[in-house]
Amino acid sequence: MGAVKTKRMPRAVREQQMLDAAVRIFGQRGYMAASMDEIAELAGVSKPLVYLYLNSKEDLFTACIRREAGALVEAVRAGVRRDLPADRQLWEGLGAFFTHTAENPDAWSVLHLQARTHGEPFAAEVTAMREEIVAFVTQLILAGAREAHRDPDLPEGEVAGLAEALVGAAESLAAWANATPGVTAHQAAATLMNFAWAGLGDLMAGRPWAPPEEQPGPHVG
Amino acid sequence: MGAVKTKRMPRAVREQQMLDAAVRIFGQRGYMAASMDEIAELAGVSKPLVYLYLNSKEDLFTACIRREAGALVEAVRAGVRRDLPADRQLWEGLGAFFTHTAENPDAWSVLHLQARTHGEPFAAEVTAMREEIVAFVTQLILAGAREAHRDPDLPEGEVAGLAEALVGAAESLAAWANATPGVTAHQAAATLMNFAWAGLGDLMAGRPWAPPEEQPGPHVG
Amino acid sequence: MGAVKTKRMPRAVREQQMLDAAVRIFGQRGYMAASMDEIAELAGVSKPLVYLYLNSKEDLFTACIRREAGALVEAVRAGVRRDLPADRQLWEGLGAFFTHTAENPDAWSVLHLQARTHGEPFAAEVTAMREEIVAFVTQLILAGAREAHRDPDLPEGEVAGLAEALVGAAESLAAWANATPGVTAHQAAATLMNFAWAGLGDLMAGRPWAPPEEQPGPHVG
């Protein structure tokens, strides 16, 4: 069922196994419905060992959030070449984001749903990650405006809302792409890129944003 | 604290009191952390009566979701005049949406967070509502393209993604507006409208979407 | 085994049954070794009911201590006629004390051993009772000195130590009498009365204190 029951592993390894199991259970059952029994069983260890290493259900959950938040941010960071123009950077970042969330649905459930739903301490943990991403996007928007050779009329405060909307749309599309068969990370990224960069107005007028098919794009599996 | 304890009320009224209490508790504590004891006490009735009328915690939760989903859809529907051009309809719909979620934070928490986080059956309930809204938005996008007098190059499936992205951005902004002091429903609607209709590209080029300030807009409190 | 399992009793009655069971288990197993399961079973109810009425193990233990402390003080108070000379009052008080502790060995274990051994809060509870008794004895000693028509050379502070020693001896003898077959409450009271009033010196010189056999003495079963 769970991990192969090997005896006597070094602590670091066991801890990762426990986090693997916990992310899976938390992601599928939800934080409260998840039982430490089930997590321990899936990890292939006894409950006391989980407590010995991770202290409590809350600490275990926090450890899951931290690990997965770090992994997601790292995946996006690794997927973006920072020497490209702003729209290309956004395109690559979205691709990496949708790919990672598609490949780790339980982790995405933990970050997007569970952590936000069960108390400030956990929510704060994801908020930190989110702010990193929002800051990145904000920067891209400003860079894009600069590249357009036009003094942006965008009020400082307005950009925050735009970045928030973009990230929110991305988060929502991730869940949608995961749940809708036949929608790949690539397609999700393209849809959002169009929506965000060209806008519905341009799309309707037949002026979509052109994805750069000729060059190595986002790393989509 | 709860409703005033009056004897002998018609069943329908009692049920609404119970749902009021349940939405508040579920919204604040979360589905699992909410206890039937607390809900019964806040509703001003005895626990067995709650079970007599609403059968179980799951049924009670489902009833909450249904009622609040209906109320939200109805609020949006009532806020839109269907004889306006597409962008105006979208503008009014967003205004109604942000207004309703701001005025009913517990209900919004139940729909947006709790229902999605505690198992398929509940998530399906909100998904149904969401699909209604997505369908409405999809229709608006197609109508907008038609109005632009141009054969939309938009592939059928692509529009679904766009609507999904728009609704997702709206949901995310609702939470953001609720949590950020000083951001009104009107501002949230304007930000999203700009983002969605004009797109980042146009915004950067100095071509924002113009909100119709001279006419009665969305019903913002 | 435990109380007869009767269904649907008024709360006050059930609470006394629970306290009865708890005193017995706490007295025999000790506070920490006692399990709420066992107490509930002996009381003939389910564990949740114990928690519903008594809140927690600590509260339950405190309730036991309070009830039994009150019962013991009341037994001593009821056994003493306050219009007698000091030595007779002491004699009657001791008799009542040894009788009560002999008839309620578990309660005595709770008060004398368990409560003193498991934390300040519990110990404070018995200390209050003890101080009542020490105060009574102190008063008797002073009254006795007055009756002896002699200005007592006893320094004020010294009397506290004497009362403490007398009460301590009584407590210790109670356990001894309970554990030694053939020693009645009457005999324990007589021994201690001799020891305390006459002193070893007088006893050795053949001058014991004379118990008033011709009159109704302590109520010994």
Added chain:
Amino acid sequence: MGAVKTKRMPRAVREQQMLDAAVRIFGQRGYMAASMDEIAELAGVSKPLVYLYLNSKEDLFTACIRREAGALVEAVRAGVRRDLPADRQLWEGLGAFFTHTAENPDAWSVLHLQARTHGEPFAAEVTAMREEIVAFVTQLILAGAREAHRDPDLPEGEVAGLAEALVGAAESLAAWANATPGVTAHQAAATLMNFAWAGLGDLMAGRPWAPPEEQPGPHVG
């Protein structure tokens, strides 16, 4: 915190370190609340080593009781010169007793509270020690009566009760002296000596027992 972690010590030394730690933890936390983890850490050794040397928590506790009981009896024995008259011997014994208990409060807590509170086997261990002391006191009482040149009217069985009462009073006063600031071992011994030898009757009549201030008395720190 605990003993300095030195490697390769002879077994006997290590065992004493463990017992030192155990007495301290048992005395402060209580038998059940004490954890083997804490004891091992305070002793500066690993848990398995504790088990290797002392087998189990019960055995460890028993070993503590035995060692401390022996130490207390030895302290009293060493403090008494057997060639003095009975009252002087009692005086010296009490002094040694109060001194030892004051200097070893954790050990006294283990013997007086913990051992008596957690089951027959442990209680029996202290009972054995207690009987040694009671026997010594009994002997003193009989010797005192002989010295008084008077055929003691004291019935054989009565003397047991008297010794019991005296020891009980001493135990109780030890706790009282430990808890009451400003009461020295010397004062406690004097108070009890007065109470026991002269008796309340004589005290009230102004005939206290005279402590031998001119000679080397009990070894009070």
Added chain:
DNA sequence: CATGAATGAGTTTTCATTCAT
């Protein structure tokens, strides 16, 4: 209609204790 009395089943957490190295 309404409720005080009652519980089965499950939760997190802790601890004494033992191998394998």
Added chain:
DNA sequence: CATGAATGAAAACTCATTCAT
């Protein structure tokens, strides 16, 4: 000798849920 890795068993406590009145 000494220890890091691991666990079986149990404890306190909670909750949704149901009768009998």
